[in-house]
Amino acid sequence: MAEGLAPQQGQHQMNQQQGQPQGQSFAGSSEVLSGTIDGSAPPLLNMQNMMLKHRRIILFFAASLMFVGFVGLMLWSSETPYRTVYSGMDEKDAAEIVGLLEKERIPYKLQGGGTVLVPEDQIYAVRLKLASADMMPSNGEGFELFDRSNEFGISDFTQKINLQRAMQVELSRTIEVIPMVSAARVHLVLPKESAFAERERKASAAVMLKLMGNKKMPQQTVVAIQNLVASAVAELSNDAVTVVDSSGNLLSSVEGNQPSGEGQSMMDYQSKLEKGYEIRLTSMLEQVVGAGQAVVRVTAQINREHLESSANIYNPDEQVLRSSKSIEEQRKAVDSVPMGVPGMASNNPDSVVAADGSVGTQSAPSEQATRNENVMNYEISSKTEHKIIPFGTLQKLSIAVIVGEIVKTNEAGEITHSPRTPESLKALESLVVSAVGLNEDRGDTIEIQSMPLLDLSGSSDVLMDGFGDRAFYFEIARYGMAALALLLVAWFIMRPMAKRMLTIETREEDALPLDLQGFTSGNIESEHVQKMNKTRQAVLSNPDRASRVVNEWVSSV
Template identity: 35%
Template sequence: MQLPAVVTQAREFWQRLRTPQKLTIIGAVLAAVSIIAAIVASTSSQPMAVLFSDLDPKDAGTIVEKLKEQAVPYELADGGATIRVPESRVYELRLALAREGLPSSSTVGYEIFDRTNLGMSDFVQKLNHKRALEGELQKTIASFDEVQKVRVMIVLPEKALFEQEQKKPTASVLLHLKSGRSLSKLNIEGIQNLVASSVEGLSPADVTIVDQHGQILSQVPRETSTLAGLTATQYEQQQKVESYLTSRVQSLLDGVLGPGNSVVRVSAELDFTQREQTRENYDPDGQVIRSEERIAEARRSQDSLDYPAVNSESNATKVRTNYEISRTVERIVGGVGTIKRISASVLVNGTTKVVDHDGKKVIQYTPRSQEELQKLTQIVRNAIGYDPERNDQVSVVNLPFDTTVLDQPEEEPTFSLPRGNLVLGIAALLAVLAALWALRRLVLSPPLRRRIEEILVPNAVLHLAPDGPAVPALEPAAEAAPVAQLEEHRELSPYDELRQRVRAKLDSAAASGLSEEDLLIEEMKDRIRRFIHENNADAIKLIQSMINQEH
C-alpha cells in the first residue's frame, strides 16, 4: 500500500470519529509520549557529582555564571550552597575554576605570605600572621570526619611592659558538625589542646568550642591538683571499672542463657586513699662490727721527793668495738584506686516454651532450678574476681521478665518504591488506561459495532455448526413464516434455531416494548461475545479483515 493511500485512509478514519473520541486519542498519545520521554530522560541523563559544597552566595553566583558561559549543565542543592555537574567533568572544571581563583572564599593559610609586600606595615604583618594561623587551624580541624565546616578565631593581646599586666590569649572554635554526627569528650579535649599548643601562651582552659546550635562543647580541663578535678576523675574511674565488670559478666551470661535473658548491675567501691609506709626490720642474730677503736697508753713518772729519784712506767691499751644490728628499711606507697568492695546483682529469666492449651498456643513459663542458680552465681563470682576478705556480695535472682512488648506480632515490612519511579509508574499506568479506554470507545461506536455484527454473525453461525450442512440464505418469506411451519423441518440450521428462540421471547418481551429486531440483535451480541471469548485468534483475524475492508 502506497503512502498517499495510507494518508488518505487515515484522514477518512479520523474524520469519521466524533469529537470526544478524537480528544481521547490525542490525550492518550500525548500522555504516552510524555511518559516515554520522561523514562528516556531519566535513564539516559549523565550522573551528577558535587563540584563544590558549602559555598558563599557570592562564589556560587560567580561559578554558575562561568558554567553558563561554558554551556555546562549543572544542578543546585542545599539552597545554592552546593553545585553539581556531570561526573565526567568534575576535575576538569575544578582545575579551570581554580585558575581563575574560584572559589575565592576558601580558607587561607600560610600561603598568604607567598606574595610579600615591601611596604607592608607592622599591623598588617601581625594581622596576616593571625589570619594564617587561624586558616591552618581550620584546615586541620576540618580533617575530622565528624566536622563539616569550622571557623577559628584567635585573640592575641599586645605585649605589656610588666609581666603582671600581660593579658592571656584566648581562642574560640565554631564547629558545623555533619548531620547525625557528634564529637566525644576526648575529641573535644583534643581540639582544645591542638589550638592551645599552636598559639604561644594559650591555655586549653581558654579555648571555647561551640557547635552550630550554640551549645558549648568544651569543658575546663580538670586539674588533678584541685579537689573538684580529682573527684571528677575518681568518679570516671569508678564508672569504667563498673562498666568493665558488667560487660564481662553480661557476655558470659548471654552465652549461657541467650541474649535478653539476664540483666547485670555491678557496683564497685574504690579506695583512692594514698598511703605511704616506712618499715624497719632488725635482726638481733645478725650482728656485725660497725666500728672498732683501739687506744694504747704508755706512761713514765719520776718521784722527785725521793733521792735518788724513783722512776715508774705503766702501759694501758683500750679497745672499743661498736656492733651494728642488721636492719631492713621498706618504704611502701599504696596504689590509688584499688578495689575496696564489689557488689553484683543479676536478674535471670526462666525458660519458656509454647504449649497447646485447649486448642490455643500459649507460652508456659518454667523457673530455673536452685542448682542452675548456684552455677550461675559461681560464674558471676569468677568473672568479677570475688574476694570474701573484701566482703564482696553476689546476688543471682530468678524472676520472670515482662515480655508483653516483645510478644506482639511484628508488622510486616511494606514494599516501597523510590518516589521518582512511583510517579513514573503511576503516569504510565494512567496512559495505558487512557489508551485502552479510547480503543474501547472506538470499537464500541455504533457504526463500527454494526460492521462487526455484519461480518462476525455469519462466521459465528458457521462455526457453531461446522459439521452440519450448508446453511442456505433465508428468503424474506421464510423469515416471516410462523413458528409452527419452522417446527415441521427435521433439521434446523443454527441460524433458524436462533430465530426460533428469539420468536419464543417475543410474547414475554412485548410488555417491555422491545421489537423482534432488538431481541435478535441482543442474541447475536451474546453469540458474538462467546465466540470472541472462545476463539480469540479467529476473532482477531476477522477484525483485521474488517479494518482492511474499511480502508
C-alpha cells in the first residue's frame, strides 16, 4: 500500500513545489468524479455508448431482415415442384383420381380444366398406380364397347354407330402416344356404299390436337398423323384428313405430302430443302477436311406458283418431204394423104391398096413428142410443247462453303495455321458441284473459301435440342432469383444504412470539442481509465480532502 502511494505523494509534493494547491488537483478530477461517484458514466462515454447502441440496433434489425429473407427464399427455392399427371379430364375421372391420391396419402394440387398435379419425384409412380387401379382417363370407350355379350336386339344402325365411336376413340389413344400431343380427338365420316353413284359418300376425317406448351408440330409429324388415320379407315385418302390444333390453326397442307401454296408451308419446304443440302455437303466435306472444319450454307430459290404453258414451234430450216409425183408422156404424129373413093377402104388415110388389089397402109412423114412432170410436197418441221411446273420446283441454288485452314504443330510445340492452296479449294469445289448437281445455265452459284474456324468443341455439350430440359432451367432460375434477391437486399437496404451510419459518425465527430476530435472510441476509453485511476489514487492519498469535496458537492445540490 505504501509502495502504491509513493508515486502519488511524490507527485503531490511536486505540485506543491510548483505552486499548485491540492484543491486544483481535486478540482481537475471533479469532472470525472461527477460522473462516477453516483454510478453513472461520464457524458462523453454516455454519448459513445448511445451511438454504439443505436448502431447495434440497426445492424441487428438489418441482419434479422436479411436472415428472414434468405430463409424465405431458400424455402421457396427448395419447395418441391409439382408436375401435371393428367389434364383436361372430366369431373368423374378427376374425382376418382383424387380419391386414390388421398387414400395413398400422396400430396396433390387441383387446377382448372380437370388438371391434377403431384410432386415431380412421384409423378411416374402415381401414373403406375393409376394404371394398376384402372383409373386412366380416357375420351371414351374403344373396342371394349363390343365386349358386352349380353346386349341383344341391337339394330344394325346402332352397331355402325358403335363401330364409328370405337374407331374414333382408338385413333385418339394412338395419336396421344406422340410426345408433344397432350390430348387428341378424332371425328370420322365412314364411307357409304349405294347402288346409285350420286348417293355414295366418301370417307373423311378431322383430327383436333392439343399440344404441350407452346410447341409447334413439325410438318412431317402432321403428315404421319394423316397417314395413320388414312390407313385405319377404309377408302380414306390422306388429302381427306384435316388436322388442326386447339388454337384453330390448320396444320395439314392442302396437297397432302406435297408443299402447298400457303406461304408458311412453302417456307417450311424451302427450309427443309436447304437443310438437306447442307447436311449432305457437310458430311462429305468433313470426311476430307476433318470434323468441325466445314461450314456449308445453301440458299434455294423455288417456284411458288403452279404454271402451265403450251407452245407450237416451227423450224423453217428443217423441211420434210411429205409426197412426190412424177409423170412422163410420149406421143408420135404421122401425116397421111387421102386417096380413092370416099368411104372406101382405099380412101382411109392409114391404109393403101396394093397392086394386087389388097389394102395396105401408106406411110407418111411423122413427129414424136415427150412430156415429163414431177410434183413434190414438203412440210415445215413443227413441235408442240406443253409444260406443267408444279409447286416447289427448284429454280436456283446458291452455295457458300467455308473450310478451316490447315493446322500443324511444329517441333517447338506451337500450333500454326496455313490457308489451303487454290488447287485443294478447286478440288473441293468440284466435289460440291458434282454432289448437288449444280447447273450454271440455271444460274446456280458456288463460293468456297479457306478461313480459320473457332473451336466450339468445348461448348458442344451444352447445345441441346430446343430449350433442353425445362425442369433443369427452371431450377436454375429459382436459385438465380434467390441470389438476385439477396443482392438487391444488400444493395438497397444495407448499403444506405451503412452509408447513413458513416454519415452520423462523421457528424458526431465534427460535433466534439476541438481537443477531442480525432480520438477514437479506444482513445476515449483509455483516457477515461487514466482519469479514474488518477482520481482513485488521489482519494486514497488524502481521504479527508476528498470527503470535504464530496460534502461541498452535496451541500451545493
